[in-house]
Amino acid sequence: MLALTYAGYGDPSVLDVTTRPEPHAGPGQVRIAVRVAGVNPVDWKIRAGQMKEWITTRFPAIPGSDAAGVVDEVGEGVEGVKVGDEVFGSGADASAEFAVLDEFALKPASLSWEQAGGLAAVAETALRTLELLRPSAGQTLLIEGAAGGVGSAAAQFALADGVRVIGTASEQNHEFLRDLGVVPTVYGPGLKERVDALAPEGVDVVLDTAGLGSLKELIEIAESAESVVSIADFSAPEHGARLSVGITDPRAFHALEKAARLADEGKFTVPIDSEFALADAAKAHERSQGGHVRGKIVLKVA
Ligand SMILES: NC(=O)c1ccc[n+]([C@@H]2O[C@H](COP(=O)([O-])OP(=O)(O)OC[C@H]3O[C@@H](n4cnc5c(N)ncnc54)[C@H](OP(=O)(O)O)[C@@H]3O)[C@@H](O)[C@H]2O)c1
Numbered sequence: 001m002l003a004l005t006y007a008g009y010g011d012p013s014v015l016d017v018t019t020r021p022e023p024h025a026g027p028g029q030v031r032i033a034v035r036v037a038g039v040n041p042v043d044w045k046i047r048a049g050q051m052k053e054w055i056t057t058r059f060p061a062i063p064g065s066d067a068a069g070v071v072d073e074v075g076e077g078v079e080g081v082k083v084g085d086e087v088f089g090s091g092a093d094a095s096a097e098f099a100v101l102d103e104f105a106l107k108p109a110s111l112s113w114e115q116a117g118g119l120a121a122v123a124e125t126a127l128r129t130l131e132l133l134r135p136s137a138g139q140t141l142l143i144e145g146a147a148g149g150v151g152s153a154a155a156q157f158a159l160a161d162g163v164r165v166i167g168t169a170s171e172q173n174h175e176f177l178r179d180l181g182v183v184p185t186v187y188g189p190g191l192k193e194r195v196d197a198l199a200p201e202g203v204d205v206v207l208d209t210a211g212l213g214s215l216k217e218l219i220e221i222a223e224s225a226e227s228v229v230s231i232a233d234f235s236a237p238e239h240g241a242r243l244s245v246g247i248t249d250p251r252a253f254h255a256l257e258k259a260a261r262l263a264d265e266g267k268f269t270v271p272i273d274s275e276f277a278l279a280d281a282a283k284a285h286e287r288s289q290g291g292h293v294r295g296k297i298v299l300k301v302a
Pocket of ligand 1: 149209
């Protein structure tokens with residue numbers, strides 16, 4: 001099969017489309033003929049060698065964990081999914097003609113292949129962090145970095161539960177956030193004053209998706225470190241805040257199913273930042289690496 005590969009760590013130019021052996025579904029897994037694969041920041045961080053302390057990479061490596069496509073193999077013990085079903089989910093080595101998914105759900109009719117292909121990791125991360133923060137209806141959640149993949153997914157999950165969401169983004173993304181139902185403000189110096197003005201009654205919980213040095217101010221805004229969860233600031237525990245890192249977890253099925261259900265109810269969408277052919281994946285990684293993605297970047301495989 002054709003796959004996006006790289007033979008060693010490096011800049012985006014190490015990415016190439018080559019021929020690799022097809023993977024097969026093991027117990028609990030499905031294999032899909034991939035239509036669209038998602039791009040997440042961790043993909044370029046692994047490719048650049050920034051994650052080698054935590055993640056072992058065997059070369060040639062195939063980047064990516066998110067994909068959507070048509071099931072063509074069903075592993076032992078899998079229930080509720082059959083060959084021919086359209087699904088989305090996550091697994092290893094997803095940027096290829098065939099990928100094996102560990103977590104998957106039926107693709108909702110309301111989402112395009114592009115939207116479904118970019119959904120799994122951000123849905124899992126957003127729901128995992130919200131389940132730590134537990135905002136309830138009527139409470140206020142502040143999201144640092146609300147226009148990105150995780151931020152926009154978390155905002156929509158919270159809004160669907162009746163939570164008020166204030167989100168930071170650059171000015172150019174404020175209309176985008178308003179359209180999602182988020183009250184926008186810019187990130188950077190003076191954030192506490194801006195948020196105080198938008199939420200005089202206070203902010204109940206904070207999700208930091210950016211990890212770009214604002215953690216102390218976010219804790220001041222929440223008035224309690226325990227009310228702050230970061231997915232990107234590894235110093236969070238030193239400040240008493242929580243760091244949540246991704247793991248393969250049966251709860252991911254629940255996040256995928258919830259996102260699919262809300263999408264069909266018109267309460268959840270996956271904004272597409274940009275689409276690239278597999279052969280142009282270097283441009284997709286450069287775009288992700290630039291740090292100003294609105295929604296999701298995806299790779300069209302078939
Ligand atoms: N721990 C985990 O389980 C986990 C899971 C998924 C992702 N992550 C990590 O979480 C981070 C976000 O992931 P993602 O997929 O949401 O990324 P993404 O889609 O690339 O979004 C990045 C967002 O960050 C915003 N941003 C840029 N500079 C900022 C700043 N100084 N302050 C606040 N926001 C800023 C950008 O908004 P503007 O364009 O408006 O500037 C953009 O929307 C990445 O570092 C990723 O590796 C961790």
